[in-house]
Amino acid sequence: MARVGVAGMKPEAVIFDIGNVLIEWQPERFYDREIGEARRRAMFEAVDLHEMNNRVDRGEHFTRTIYAVAEATPEWRDEIRMWHDRWIELATPVIARSVRLMQALQGKGVPVFSLTNFGIESYDYAATHYPFLREFDRDFISGHMGVIKPDARIYEMVEAGCGVPPERLIFTDDRAENIAAAAARGWRTHLFEGPEGWAARLVAEGLLSEEEAA
Known part of the structure; x- marks a missing residue:
């Protein structure tokens, strides 16, 4: 389910899903x-x-x-x-290590975007409880975009909006169909099954050290 990018070429930006990646949604x-x-x-x-x-x-x-x-x-x-x-x-609790990974990336100057199926008002409400939702370098929120994952259009809109080539994006999501749709466009992908695996992938991509990903 993971697509690894060109050897020796770091991703330029990291994209996080939110539900079941940064906040449990059950x-x-x-x-x-x-x-x-x-x-x-x-x-x-x-x-x-x-x-x-x-x-x-x-x-x-x-x-x-x-x-x-x-x-x-x-x-x-x-x-x-x-x-x-x-x-x-x-939409609780927070997945604390995932939030730490997001902040560690940003602390190194790596742009971090969201790409989430989330409503307009529900996102605003969530952000009052989870302030880190206002800390992304770019927000790609489906309610504002009018389309949800895994529709190919939402990935096209992210590419157009951020200006980063698909092969230089790395995206994590907990749903295989969302990952597959991104990989089909050339994105690097990671199927999120827990923060430990995501941390290891960010280290493998050269974005964080073992210590920074702890």
Whole structure:
């Protein structure tokens, strides 16, 4: 799932996904805790909550979209509203070592960008809890872009926006389909399965020392 760049040529910029790379995003875990696994499974079978979230990530309004789905599904109204009203509890905790890697790269003058499927209002809300979300050198947030990964258009927009050649970008994401779409455009990629592997990849690319990646 990883694509390694040209030997001896460091990437010019590093791109981080956010959900499950910098912040855990596990809605099912939240609902299992709140309503029990059996009810959670029934609700997720009855309502396509991930597609509801995709609509927000494409730029639809966070509150209006979720509340409309809740009102259209009265048997699950209160539970669906939790997706909005208790949203920060779905997007927690921070993956602390990943944040340290981001900051270590920036401390060495390496540009760090985000590329995330995230809504406009939900991102602004998240940033009040997680200030590092305002620290990227460039933000590529799907809600503002009107398209979500793994659509090829979003990667084209990143390339145009940052001006870095695809082969000089390195991107980590927790979803294989998002990585594959980037690799198809010539990006260097790393399937995120934990910060340890990502740290090792950044060392292997010559971007950080072992000590800096610790």
